[in-house]
Amino acid sequence: MTEIKDSKICVVIGASHSGVNFAFALRREGWEGNIILYDADPLLPYHRPPLSKTYLTSDDDIDKNLLKSAESYEKEGITLKLGIKVSAIKREKKQVVLNDGTQHSYDKLVLATGARPIIPPIPGLMSSNNIFPLRTAADVTNIRTCLAASDNKRVIVIGGGFIGLETAASLKKIGASVTVLEREDRVLARVTAPEMSAFFQNLHAENGVAIFSNKNVIAIDTNTKENVVKCDDGTSYIADIIIVGVGILVNTELAASAGLIIENGIKVDETAKTLDDDIFAIGDCTFHYNPHYRRFVRLESVQNAVDQAKVAAAAMCGKETRYDSIPWFWSNQYDVKLQMVGLSNGYDQLILRREADKEKCFSAWYFRGDRLLAVDAVNNAKAYVYGTKFIKIGNKINKEKLADPAVEFKPIHLLANK
Incomplete structure (x- = not known):
C-alpha cells in the first residue's frame, strides 16, 4: 500500500473515467499526498461505454465492468467517497462543501464532473410509465428489469444519436420491438455525413428496427397499460418502455x-x-484547445477523458506537458464496428472508399481542401489506423487513388506525388 508522505490533499470531484484515471496517474507521477475522490454514484466506478452495449444485453453485475478493483484504490492510497455530492466550492478558503454542509480542505482540486442526460420538457413524459435515460448503471438495471417484466416489450427510443442507436441495437438483440424517433432529418446528423447516416439507417432496418426522422415528440399520454407517444405531424406510437437519448x-x-x-x-x-492555478478540469465537462484543429473543443469521449487526466496529473506534479491528442471515438451496432478519428466539422469534400469483395467494409474521408480532417471507418481497422497517421503527419493524399478500391490500401500508394 502506498505510504502517504505529504500532508497535501488533492480532491477530485467525479469518479468516472477522467477522475479515476487522473487519481491513478497522479500517484504514478509522484504525488505523495492524499487523493480523495467524491462521486454521487454509490457504486464503485465503472466503464460507461458498455452500458448501452454489452451490459444492457447481459445479466452481468456491474462488478464485471469496474474501472479498478476496490483493492487497487486501497493499494494506491486513493480514498473513495461514494454516494456523496459536492454542493459548492469555496475558492478563497480552498474548501469543498458537501451536501450535508460539512467542509473539507484541498490543496489542489480537479473537476471531473461530466454531464447528465437531457430530459426534454415534453408534456406527460415524466408521468409516463417506464421512462428511462441511459447514463448510469442504475438506469440500465432499471431498463433490464422493466423489459423482463413487460409482456409486449414495445420500446420507443427518442433520439437517433449514438446512444439511441446503440441502445436500439442492444434492445433488439434481447427481443424487444424497437422504434427510434429522431427530430432531425437524419440520424447522427450532428456527428457524421449523410452517407454514413443512410448506412446506419439501413443497417437498423435490416435488423428490424424502425427509424423515423423528422419526428418531434410533443406529448405522451399514459394509461394503465401503455404509453402513446405523439408527434407534431399527427403520428403516434405505442410504447411499453420509453428510452430518452436526446443528448447531455x-x-x-x-x-x-x-x-x-x-x-x-x-x-x-x-x-x-x-x-x-489550483483547480484543474478534465473530461466531458471541459472546453479545451486542440492544437491539431487550432480551436477550442468540447469532447464526449473516453479517449479525451483519459488523455486529459494524464496531462493534468503530470502538470500538477510540475512536469512540462500539454494536451496534444487527436480525438477518436467508436460505436458497436449489430455486426458493425465504427471507428472514428478526427473532427469532421467544416469539411467541404467527402470521399468514400469501399473495399472490394468485403461486405459492410468501407471508410469515409473528410477533407477541407487538401487537408484531411477526419475518417469514419466501418469494419475497417486499417482505414482507421492510416487515417490517424495521415491526420497526425499532415500528408497530402491522392484522392483519386484513395477512392479507387483497385489501388492497394497502403500509405505509400495513397500519398500525393507517389
Whole structure:
C-alpha cells in the first residue's frame, strides 16, 4: 500500500473515467499526498461505454465492468467517497462543501464532473410509465428489469444519436420491438455525413428496427397499460418502455458558482488548468484547445477523458506537458464496428472508399481542401489506423487513388506525388 508522505490533499470531484484515471496517474507521477475522490454514484466506478452495449444485453453485475478493483484504490492510497455530492466550492478558503454542509480542505482540486442526460420538457413524459435515460448503471438495471417484466416489450427510443442507436441495437438483440424517433432529418446528423447516416439507417432496418426522422415528440399520454407517444405531424406510437437519448447537459454549475470561466464547458488551458492555478478540469465537462484543429473543443469521449487526466496529473506534479491528442471515438451496432478519428466539422469534400469483395467494409474521408480532417471507418481497422497517421503527419493524399478500391490500401500508394 502506498505510504502517504505529504500532508497535501488533492480532491477530485467525479469518479468516472477522467477522475479515476487522473487519481491513478497522479500517484504514478509522484504525488505523495492524499487523493480523495467524491462521486454521487454509490457504486464503485465503472466503464460507461458498455452500458448501452454489452451490459444492457447481459445479466452481468456491474462488478464485471469496474474501472479498478476496490483493492487497487486501497493499494494506491486513493480514498473513495461514494454516494456523496459536492454542493459548492469555496475558492478563497480552498474548501469543498458537501451536501450535508460539512467542509473539507484541498490543496489542489480537479473537476471531473461530466454531464447528465437531457430530459426534454415534453408534456406527460415524466408521468409516463417506464421512462428511462441511459447514463448510469442504475438506469440500465432499471431498463433490464422493466423489459423482463413487460409482456409486449414495445420500446420507443427518442433520439437517433449514438446512444439511441446503440441502445436500439442492444434492445433488439434481447427481443424487444424497437422504434427510434429522431427530430432531425437524419440520424447522427450532428456527428457524421449523410452517407454514413443512410448506412446506419439501413443497417437498423435490416435488423428490424424502425427509424423515423423528422419526428418531434410533443406529448405522451399514459394509461394503465401503455404509453402513446405523439408527434407534431399527427403520428403516434405505442410504447411499453420509453428510452430518452436526446443528448447531455454539461455539469458546470459548481465551476460557474466558483467563478471559473464557462464557455461550452469549463474552459481550461493546454494543461487542463482553469483560471485558478489550483483547480484543474478534465473530461466531458471541459472546453479545451486542440492544437491539431487550432480551436477550442468540447469532447464526449473516453479517449479525451483519459488523455486529459494524464496531462493534468503530470502538470500538477510540475512536469512540462500539454494536451496534444487527436480525438477518436467508436460505436458497436449489430455486426458493425465504427471507428472514428478526427473532427469532421467544416469539411467541404467527402470521399468514400469501399473495399472490394468485403461486405459492410468501407471508410469515409473528410477533407477541407487538401487537408484531411477526419475518417469514419466501418469494419475497417486499417482505414482507421492510416487515417490517424495521415491526420497526425499532415500528408497530402491522392484522392483519386484513395477512392479507387483497385489501388492497394497502403500509405505509400495513397500519398500525393507517389
